[in-house]
Amino acid sequence: MAALKEHTRLNITSDKISVPIYVGNDIFSEITSIISLKNYSKVGVLMDKNVAYHWGEAIHNVIGKNAVYITIPAGEDHKELSTVEKVLTSMLEHGFDRKSLLINFGGGMVCDIGGFAASTYMRGISFVNMPTTLLAQTDAAIGGKTGIDFGGFKNMVGSFAHPIAILCDTLLLSTLPEREFRSGFAEVIKHALVSDKRLFYTLAEEDFGAMDEDKLADILSHSCKIKCTVVSKDADEKGLRKILNFGHTIGHAIEMLSQDTNNPLLHGEAISIGMIAEAKLSLLSGLITKEDFERIENIMAKASLPSRINKSYKNKIYSKMLGDKKNEKRKIKWVLLKGIGKAVIDEEQPDKLITKAIEYILV
Ligand SMILES: NC(=O)c1ccc[n+]([C@@H]2O[C@H](COP(=O)([O-])OP(=O)(O)OC[C@H]3O[C@@H](n4cnc5c(N)ncnc54)[C@H](O)[C@@H]3O)[C@@H](O)[C@H]2O)c1
Ligand SMILES: [Zn+2]
Numbered sequence: 068m069a070a071l072k073e074h075t076r077l078n079i080t081s082d083k084i085s086v087p088i089y090v091g092n093d094i095f096s097e098i099t100s101i102i103s104l105k106n107y108s109k110v111g112v113l114m115d116k117n118v119a120y121h122w123g124e125a126i127h128n129v130i131g132k133n134a135v136y137i138t139i140p141a142g143e144d145h146k147e148l149s150t151v152e153k154v155l156t157s158m159l160e161h162g163f164d165r166k167s168l169l170i171n172f173g174g175g176m177v178c179d180i181g182g183f184a185a186s187t188y189m190r191g192i193s194f195v196n197m198p199t200t201l202l203a204q205t206d207a208a209i210g211g212k213t214g215i216d217f218g219g220f221k222n223m224v225g226s227f228a229h230p231i232a233i234l235c236d237t238l239l240l241s242t243l244p245e246r247e248f249r250s251g252f253a254e255v256i257k258h259a260l261v262s263d264k265r266l267f268y269t270l271a272e273e274d275f276g277a278m279d280e281d282k283l284a285d286i287l288s289h290s291c292k293i294k295c296t297v298v299s300k301d302a303d304e305k306g307l308r309k310i311l312n313f314g315h316t317i318g319h320a321i322e323m324l325s326q327d328t329n330n331p332l333l334h335g336e337a338i339s340i341g342m343i344a345e346a347k348l349s350l351l352s353g354l355i356t357k358e359d360f361e362r363i364e365n366i367m368a369k370a371s372l373p374s375r376i377n378k379s380y381k382n383k384i385y386s387k388m389l390g391d392k393k394n395e396k397r398k399i400k401w402v403l404l405k406g407i408g409k410a411v412i413d414e415e416q417p418d419k420l421i422t423k424a425i426e427y428i429l430v
Contacts, residue, residue: 075288077295079209079229081302088209088233088295090288092280095236096129098170101195109167110134111158113181115141118173118199121242126172135161139180143334144326146176146215148224154184168193171230174200174247175207175334179225182213186228196230200243201251202335204235205258205290210298210311220390221319227303235291237284249275250335252370253314255286257342258293260363261310264408266290271362275370310410312393313402314342317425320387324380332373339372340428348416348424349403359407378429385425 074091089097102110112126112134119138127136137157139150158167171181171194178196185194198208214225240248252275259267266289273282294311301308318341325332332340343364350360367374388399399421401414 075284077288077291079211079295079298079302081299084211084229084302086209086211086229086231086233088235088291090204090235090284090291091237092284093236093238095126095197095234095239098126098195098197098234099129101232101234102130102168102170105166105168105193107166107168107193109161109163111137111161111163111167111169112172113137113139113154113169113177113184114172115139115145115174115177117141118177122172122199122239130170135163139177141176143176143216143322143331146179148215148217150180151184151187151215154180155188158184158188163188163192165189165192168195168231170195170197171208172197172199173203174198175203178203178208179213179222180215182211182228182230183215183225186213186226191228193231194228196233197239198233198235199239201240201248201287202254203251204237204240205251205287206254206294206311208233208235209291209294210308211302216323219323220387220392221323223392235287237280237287240283247333249371250333253335253339253342253367253372255290256366256370256372257311257313257338258290260342260346260404260407261313261402261410262293262297262408263289264406266293267362267366267407271366271369273369306412309393309400309412310402313404313410314338314345316388316391316393316399316401317341317344317384317428319391320384321376321380324383324387325376336373339367339370340374340376343367343374344424344428345401346404347427348401348420349405351420351423352403352414352416354403354405354411355407359404362407363404375428375430381425381429385421 196208211229217223318338322337
C-alpha cells in the first residue's frame with residue numbers, strides 16, 4: 068500500500084497468518100487502498116448506531132454509495148446471535164458471495180459480531196477491522212478471535228478468523244465518550260502487566276485524563292505491538308497467548324452479571340475489577356509482593372477505573388466462573404502475575420484463596 072499516509076505498520080505473522088496493522092492519525096480514508104487490492108464482488112460496512120451517527124457520513128464519503136451499509140444496535144447486550152442473524156440476512160439479501168468483503172467499522176462489539184458473521188457466511192469471506200474505540204484498537208480488533216455472548220456466558224460461541232488487515236485511526240477516538248476511553252486503558256494496562264514492565268512504569272507516570280495525541284499514539288502502538296507479538300507466537304491460544312486472559316476469569320463473570328443490573332459495566336471496567344481480584348490471588352499465592360499489588364491498585368485508580376463491586380454479586384461470581392469456556396474439566400485455570408510484566412498460565416488455586424480474592428473486591 069504505497070499511498071498510505073504516515074503510520075506505524077505492525078504485523079501478526081506466524082506460519083499460518085500474516086495480518087498488516089496500520090496505526091496512525093487521520094488515515095481512515097486509506098481503507099480505499101485496502102479495498103482496491105482485490106476485485107471484491109461487494110463491499111459491506113458494518114457499524115453500530117453510534118458509530119453510524121458520528122462517522123457514517125465520513126465513511127460514506129470515502130467508500131461511496133456502491134457499498135452496502137449495515138447498521139446494528141449498540142451495546143454488549145446486542146452481542147448476540149440475533150444480531151449476527153441480521154447481519155447475515157443483510158449480506159444474503161444484498162447478494163454477497165465468497166468474493167465479497169466486510170468492513171467492521173466500530174468497537175469490539177462490531178468487530179466481534181462482524182468477524183463472526185464474515186467467518187461463517189458461505190464458510191468464510193474476507194473482512195477488515197477498522198476499530199473505533201481505544202479498547203478495540205489496542206485489543207479486540209487484533210488477534211482473530213470473534214464471537215458472541217450466549218446462554219449467559221461471555222464469548223461462548225465464536226470462531227478464530229483473522230481479518231485481511233486492521234486499520235487503527237486515532238482520529239476516530241475523538242468522538243469517544245470519556246468513560247469508554249478510560250475503559251480502553253484497562254486492556255493497555257493488562258498488556259503492560261502481563262508482559263512489559265517498562266510500559267507499566269511509563270503508564271504509572273501518565274496523566275490518563277490529559278494525554279496528548281502523540282503520547283496516545285505512542286502508547287497505542289506499543290500496546291498493539293505486545294498483542295501482535297503474543298498472537299504471532301501462539302495464534303491458536305495453546306500456551307503463551309493465555310496470558311492475555313489475565314483479569315478475564317473474574318472480569319468476564321462480573322461483566323455478564325452486571326448486564327442484568329441497572330448499571331452494566333463496560334468490558335474494560337469489569338476487567339479492571341477482575342485484574343484487581345486476580346492480582347490479589349497472585350499476592351495470596353506468594354507470586355507477587357505487597358508493593359507490586361499496591362502499584363497495581365494505584366494505576367487502576369489513576370486511570371479512574373473501578374476496583375470494587377457490590378457485595379450482592381458475592382455468591383454469583385463463582386458459579387458464573389465455572390461456566391467459563393477457558394476451564395478444563397470444570398477446573399478453573401488461572402492466569403496469575405509473577406511480578407509486574409510477567410504472567411504464569413494454567414495455575415490451579417484452592418477454593419479458600421479464590422474466595423478470599425473475590426471477597427477483597429466486594430463492598
Ligand atoms: N475479540 C477479542 O479478542 C476481544 C478482545 C477484547 C475485547 N473484546 C470484546 O470487545 C467488546 C468491548 O469493546 P468496546 O469497548 O470497543 O465496546 P463497544 O464496541 O460496545 O463500544 C463501546 C461504545 O462506544 C460506542 N462507540 C464506538 N466507537 C465510537 C466512536 N468513535 N465515537 C463514539 N462512540 C463510539 C459504541 O457504539 C458503544 O456504545 C466486548 O464485547 C469484549 O468482549 C474482544
Ligand atoms: Zn478484554
